[in-house]
Amino acid sequence: MDVEIGIRNVARAVNFATDKSADEVSDAISKAVADGTVVDLTDTKGRRIVVPGSAIGYAIVGSETSHPVGFGALN
DSSP: OEEEEEETTOSSOEEEEOSSOHHHHHHHHHHHHHHTOEEEEEOTTSOEEEEEGGGEEEEEEOOSSOOOOSGGGGO
8 A cells, every 4th residue: 555644844755655554554643643653654665664743744545456557457
């Protein structure tokens, strides 16, 4: 699942893919914003993304559906 987190006063957003569900990611972000703690997520490459909840401007949590690529997807 693709996730984009916009940071206040920073031009570039944090983009990454994770194996967590949309609900898990959304809950982690909501809790961090409400409590003033950090969002601590791991991407598909094993890297940890840590963002202060107070610095989050927006978050876009992508869909969990896979998007087939290639001619086999034309069926």
